[in-house]
């Protein structure tokens with residue numbers, strides 16, 4: 001076997017590479033930065049992972065932080081107007097969720113990949129370079145596509161997604177925040193402005209991890225939370241504290257009164273344009289490559305789905321490769337490898353994300369009804385874990401056309 005080439009060392013590429021190496025498959029992983037650069041860089045996500053994802057990682061020997069990362073037991077949802085809670089509920093997950101800084105995770109997994117005999121190349125390949133290299137491998141999996149490369153993956157015609165990002169984002173990793181008294185993550189919806197989401201996580205270099213609080217502002221474009229564009233990192237904490245005091249109920253805002261950034265790279269500002277692509281790309285030479293993770297299905301983080309979906313993609317692609325190690329990895333094989341992930345995980349996650357960010361009337365009514373009904377609140381929280389469950393209690397208007 002000539003081996004498998006994987007482009008991008010993130011939530012999809014790294015577990016895929018590690019799973020294959022652990023089964024003795026030759027793997028070349030091409031990514032833009034090494035572990036030291038990952039650790040000295042900025043945060044890249046808020047990456048909450050739910051029980052089934054954590055189980056997948058543990059079973060593959062990748063769940064290094066399961067016993068030390070803080071447990072997120074559910075969601076405290078509040079609808080807040082003028083700093084007053086007008087509706088709220090607390091829903092519990094059937095299994096705790098966890099969030100470990102991607103810098104910590106990717107740095108450790110990169111080291112594990114090298115220790116497992118993987119071939120790591122630090123490079124940013126142009127399309128012609130990638131195209132030429134594919135001949136040396138049985139299969140190339142693309143988990144990171146530059147704008148130039150992305151055009152070789154056709155848009156999925158069965159989906160219509162908003163042309164613009166649904167939210168403007170700001171992330172801060174914080175020390176000194178008082179934990180939620182019940183171990184829940186908080187999700188505060190501010191009509192006309194967006195959402196403020198916060199939960200405990202783990203950060204720090206591998207071996208020196210420590211607890212922190214991860215704060216995510218999901219600002220509706222033009223709303224009161226959309227104030228981070230063009231800021232430099234030093235301006236973000238004061239601006240965040242001011243927003244917490246302006247929009248959150250006093251008791252909740254007070255939890256952040258001693259907040260400090262965890263490190264120089266503890267903030268991120270940006271926006272995620274939703275993207276749905278077909279999973280098979282055709283390079284200029286006609287060579288087919290298999291897309292995974294965000295390359296195929298990229299969603300706003302408000303639904304907390306992308307990292308979970310990418311982890312499932314890695315697990316399913318590695319199983320498909322190990323079931324058929326001699327190939328051929330042709331279009332029919334690629335279709336059969338991708339379809340179960342798309343149907344069971346990625347598309348359901350994308351539908352759920354759109355329903356959370358722009359709730360159709362049925363979902364809005366359920367969110368309000370959950371206040372009076374603990375079982376409904378738990379079911380709502382559980383839908384973040386299993387978005388495919390959404391069809392059980394809500395028909396939405398955001399399904400693919």
Ligand SMILES: Cc1cc2nc3c(=O)[nH]c(=O)nc-3n(C[C@H](O)[C@H](O)[C@H](O)COP(=O)(O)OP(=O)(O)OC[C@H]3O[C@@H](n4cnc5c(N)ncnc54)[C@H](O)[C@@H]3O)c2cc1C
Nearest residue numbers: 008009010011012045046048144293294301305306307308
């Ligand atoms: C602010 C924010 C919060 C989020 N919160 C959550 C959440 O709570 N839960 C959740 O499930 N998802 C969340 N997500 C989404 C999640 O982080 C992504 O969906 C997930 O990381 C995608 O995995 P991936 O492997 O496709 O890409 P990535 O994890 O982004 O990995 C891609 C890799 O490619 C590398 N790379 C970059 N450029 C190149 C290049 N030119 N050549 C080669 N390699 C390159 C990068 O270094 C990176 O390691 C969030 C995203 C954001 C932006």
